[in-house]
Amino acid sequence: MTTNHTAIHIENLTRDFGKVRALDGLSLDVPAGIIFGFLGPNGAGKTTTLNLLLGLLEPTAGHAVVLGFDTRTQADEVRARTGALLEHSGLYEQLSAEDNLEFYGRVYRLPPAERRARIQELLTHMGLWERRKDSAGKWSKGMKQKLALARALLHRPALIFLDEPTAGLDVQAAVAVRDDLASLAAREGVTVFLTTHNMTEAEKLCGRVAVIRQGRLVALGNPDELRARAGGPHVEVVGRGFTAEVLAQLRAQPVVAAAEMNNEHLTIDLHTELTTPSYDGFPGPDLDRGGNRLPQ
Numbered sequence: 001m002t003t004n005h006t007a008i009h010i011e012n013l014t015r016d017f018g019k020v021r022a023l024d025g026l027s028l029d030v031p032a033g034i035i036f037g038f039l040g041p042n043g044a045g046k047t048t049t050l051n052l053l054l055g056l057l058e059p060t061a062g063h064a065v066v067l068g069f070d071t072r073t074q075a076d077e078v079r080a081r082t083g084a085l086l087e088h089s090g091l092y093e094q095l096s097a098e099d100n101l102e103f104y105g106r107v108y109r110l111p112p113a114e115r116r117a118r119i120q121e122l123l124t125h126m127g128l129w130e131r132r133k134d135s136a137g138k139w140s141k142g143m144k145q146k147l148a149l150a151r152a153l154l155h156r157p158a159l160i161f162l163d164e165p166t167a168g169l170d171v172q173a174a175v176a177v178r179d180d181l182a183s184l185a186a187r188e189g190v191t192v193f194l195t196t197h198n199m200t201e202a203e204k205l206c207g208r209v210a211v212i213r214q215g216r217l218v219a220l221g222n223p224d225e226l227r228a229r230a231g232g233p234h235v236e237v238v239g240r241g242f243t244a245e246v247l248a249q250l251r252a253q254p255v256v257a258a259a260e261m262n263n264e265h266l267t268i269d270l271h272t273e274l275t276t277p278s279y280d281g282f283p284g285p286d287l288d289r290g291g292n293r294l295p296q
Contacts, residue, residue: 007032007159007191008053012062015048022048024215025062030208032158035185035192037206037223039199042262045215046195050086050161053193054079067158083152083160089144090151093137097128097147100136101154108155122150125187126180142173146180153184159191166201171238178205197262199223200236237266 008030015023023045030036040046051057053064055075063070069077091100098119105115123129126146136144145165152160165181166174182205185192196202202209203223211219211226219226242261250259250268257269 005032006030007067008036008193009065010053010062011064013049013052013059013064014061015045015052015057016060022215023052023059026212026215026217027062028210028217028220030191030193032191033189034207035182035194035205037202037209038193038195038212039197039202039209040195040212041197041260044197044212046212047087047163048215049212050084050163050193050195054082054084054161081158083155083157084162085145085148085152085160085165086163089148091136091144091148093135095136096133097123097136097139098132100147101150104151104154110155118154118156122153125184126150140173142169142176145169145173145177149177149181149184153188153190156188157190159193162192162194164195164197166196166198174201181205198236199267235268235270237268239266242266 006029008028010029011027013023013026014021026045026049038046038049048057052059053066053071055071055078058072063072065071066078067081069075069081071078090104092103095103101119101122102115105119110118119132120129123132126149128143128146128150131139131143136147139147149162149165152162162181166177169177178201181192181194184190194202194205206223209219209221209223209226210217247259247261250256255270259266259268261267
């Protein structure tokens with residue numbers, strides 16, 4: 001069961017879709033009051049886990065307890081006490097930013113005075129108050145994501161679930177959303193369960209990280225521990241135009257262990273032995289970007 005120091009308790013959680021096992025015996029605890037990163041590539045089982053924790057799916061086996069409530073039998077209680085920003089923002093683009101939050105404030109049955117104060121507080125903190133009368137549909141994707149984050153926090157939940165909140169955003173918008181998230185989480189003392197495929201994002205935001213692959217937990221710890229455990233260095237490049245041919249050329253380089261593309265984020269893992277001072281028996285060579293020795 002959860003305690004005052006545990007927001008989420010997961011034990012042997014498993015979910016099958018026909019013959020496909022999307023989540024395979026996941027067990028972990030999420031401490032209260034931190035940003036917890038749930039890291040893995042696309043298709044690893046991150047969104048399935050979120051839907052199980054919110055009681056939107058029933059597990060095939062195992063169980064989860066969120067804020068002291070069993071997700072299988074008390075899903076309504078879980079959803080009433082948590083906020084969520086999943087694949088869809090939940091915004092009504094014909095409405096203004098202010099009216100979107102007004103609508104959700106009424107859904108959450110916030111008293112009128114408290115509702116108005118909370119809307120102003122969140123929009124001001126995110127730098128959106130002066131644009132509150134604009135239709136949400138006219139805003140940039142980054143501004144919409146900030147508004148959706150405000151929606152998730154509106155009723156002061158103890159825990160919020162965020163499913164890759166910076167996916168598809170340009171670099172500046174992603175940084176702005178991360179900054180707002182870190183600031184709001186610290187100020188409000190809310191626990192955040194954040195899914196991401198971006199290790200850099202997890203390092204910047206999260207106090208603890210779980211890594212999942214093919215539905216199974218493969219690592220758990222703070223970002224520094226996981227980086228040290230992973231061993232080899234890596235490079236991350238944000239941009240477009242990385243075709244299959246470019247990826248193939250990268251992977252063919254001696255210094256490159258792996259190169260993967262996820263939503264305009266190119267991650268290149270490097271071989272440790274080829275980035276140390278010794279290469280092919282010669283001390284301290286200079287290497288070009290492909291790992292080849294430069295002429296002396």
